Amino acid sequence: MIESPLLAELGGYIAGEWVDADTGDTFDVINPADGDCLARVPGMGEGQVARAVEAAHDAYGRSVSAEERCRWLSEIAAALAAHTTELARIITLEHGKPLREGAAEVEYSAGFFSFFAENLHRLEAEVLAGRPHGLQWKVHHRPAGVAALITPWNFPLAMLAKKLAAALAAGCGIVTKPASQTPLTCIALYGLMHRIGVPAGRVNLVLGKAGPIGKVFCTHPAVRLISFTGSTDVGKVLASQAAPHLKRMALELGGNAPFIVFDDAPIETAVDALIANKFRAGGQTCVCTNRVYVHERIAEPFAAAVVDRTRRLEVGDGMLPGTDIGPLIDRNGFDKVAEHVSDAMRRGAVRLAGDDPPRPACDWGAFYPPTVLVGVTPEMLVCREETFGPVVAIAAFAGEAEAIEQANATPYGLAAYLFTRDPVRAERLVRRLRFGHVGLNTGSGPTPEAPFGGMKASGYGREGGIEGLLEFCETQVVAGS
Numbered sequence: 001m002i003e004s005p006l007l008a009e010l011g012g013y014i015a016g017e018w019v020d021a022d023t024g025d026t027f028d029v030i031n032p033a034d035g036d037c038l039a040r041v042p043g044m045g046e047g048q049v050a051r052a053v054e055a056a057h058d059a060y061g062r063s064v065s066a067e068e069r070c071r072w073l074s075e076i077a078a079a080l081a082a083h084t085t086e087l088a089r090i091i092t093l094e095h096g097k098p099l100r101e102g103a104a105e106v107e108y109s110a111g112f113f114s115f116f117a118e119n120l121h122r123l124e125a126e127v128l129a130g131r132p133h134g135l136q137w138k139v140h141h142r143p144a145g146v147a148a149l150i151t152p153w154n155f156p157l158a159m160l161a162k163k164l165a166a167a168l169a170a171g172c173g174i175v176t177k178p179a180s181q182t183p184l185t186c187i188a189l190y191g192l193m194h195r196i197g198v199p200a201g202r203v204n205l206v207l208g209k210a211g212p213i214g215k216v217f218c219t220h221p222a223v224r225l226i227s228f229t230g231s232t233d234v235g236k237v238l239a240s241q242a243a244p245h246l247k248r249m250a251l252e253l254g255g256n257a258p259f260i261v262f263d264d265a266p267i268e269t270a271v272d273a274l275i276a277n278k279f280r281a282g283g284q285t286c287v288c289t290n291r292v293y294v295h296e297r298i299a300e301p302f303a304a305a306v307v308d309r310t311r312r313l314e315v316g317d318g319m320l321p322g323t324d325i326g327p328l329i330d331r332n333g334f335d336k337v338a339e340h341v342s343d344a345m346r347r348g349a350v351r352l353a354g355d356d357p358p359r360p361a362c363d364w365g366a367f368y369p370p371t372v373l374v375g376v377t378p379e380m381l382v383c384r385e386e387t388f389g390p391v392v393a394i395a396a397f398a399g400e401a402e403a404i405e406q407a408n409a410t411p412y413g414l415a416a417y418l419f420t421r422d423p424v425r426a427e428r429l430v431r432r433l434r435f436g437h438v439g440l441n442t443g444s445g446p447t448p449e450a451p452f453g454g455m456k457a458s459g460y461g462r463e464g465g466i467e468g469l470l471e472f473c474e475t476q477v478v479a480g481s
């Protein structure tokens with residue numbers, strides 16, 4: 001069991017109170033590294049979720065000044081910074097990622113609260129230039145209403161911070177449902193907001209089975225907006241459930257990121273970027289490189305450098321100091337990675353690093369060795385689907401047209417990476433990449449200051465930047481004399 005000063009309460013949070021499930025139902029949170037039961041938390045039903053929505057609706061009805069919202073945001077950012085070590089420990093225990101990545105996640109998350117605190121003035125009403133029809137036209141950004149936030153397990157804090165910071169800044173009432181694998185970091189954040197004095201009902205937390213909770217979010221009349229990060233399949237389910245109720249949605253869904261390296265690229269920079277980008281969170285991020293396309297003239301030395309770096313990575317419990325890659329989240333994750341690798345090898349790919357690990361007997365201990373495959377082709381699963389694991393899949397290309405065609409040959413459009421020293425080529429290719437985020441000579445993912453989100457099957461809506469703030473607002477125009 002986890003002992004933490006940030007987890008004195010282990011419940012849901014409705015109308016400013018910590019609550020158990022009405023039914024007494026609970027579920028266990030398991031450390032994916034060693035199977036330890038970290039905590040038993042309530043599993044709530046539809047009635048309780050509806051109460052949380054109603055509490056959020058009441059709070060949303062009580063308007064709150066920009067100064068007050070700014071204070072919450074700044075104090076949350078400060079509290080995250082002050083508790084980085086403990087929050088990182090909770091993240092690592094429930095997710096499995098190395099402790100230093102947990103700490104980086106806390107810092108990144110705090111950045112969203114700071115950014116929106118510093119940019120709240122961007123929501124001030126604006127009077128339009130000129131006087132169309134002889135009237136004054138004033139544009140307001142009103143809070144959208146109750147925002148329901150659904151988050152995944154791969155960044156237990158950051159995926160929530162992006163949504164929550166923007167929703168608080170906008171003045172929404174909020175109900176959060178974190179992933180059941182990793183609710184503890186979210187509970188800890190709610191504990192910090194409770195201490196800071198975010199008023200009762202403004203932020204609510206529900207825990208439990210996703211289906212019934214999602215149904216309440218999609219159908220309850222008080223919910224105006226659903227912000228979801230997760231798989232494309234679940235995103236489609238939510239979009240169709242919410243469609244008859246005309247709720248607004250922001251969907252950050254799956255990716256299948258290409259990483260394109262031209263023969264004029266700085267190879268060492270590209271290899272460094274690939275290793276950092278690919279193996280973050282054990283390859284379980286939506287912006288992780290999934291397919292590597294390398295110009296045929298440099299394909300061999302590039303692969304050799306990647307293999308050399310990959311073989312040096314340490315796999316183990318994220319709590320141990322030397323660990324670079326923790327366990328996969330569970331056995332399903334393991335099975336998917338193993339299937340992708342065996343499918344690729346059956347179809348002719350060659351494995352230059354990694355081997356076949358034993359299948360875990362249960363839902364924890366899914367350690368998968370970092371793997372490098374070359375000779376990857378488009379029909380292989382590693383190219384068609386998001387692997388979500390520590391596998392580098394490399395294919396060689398002959399020219400620009402082929403590289404761009406392969407990169408775009410996916411229904412997804414979240415992140416892409418391009419390495420070339422030629423700025424004219426970069427400009428030409430970036431324009432044609434159908435991805436919402438492009439790293440040019442960098443493997444860097446999103447930042448709080450910039451809008452991030454997908455094209456095509458990777459969803460719609462943006463998080464971060466002013467665009468991410470406006471997702472939680474409704475525009476109201478007042479025309480007057």
Ligand code: ADP
Nearest residue numbers: 150151152178179180210211214229230231234
């Ligand atoms: P992942 O593959 O990352 O687990 P999911 O899309 O399955 O992605 O889950 C992302 C989040 O969506 C989690 O919080 C999960 O509990 C939730 N979720 C899963 N299915 C549903 C659903 N039918 N309705 C609402 N939320 C769901």
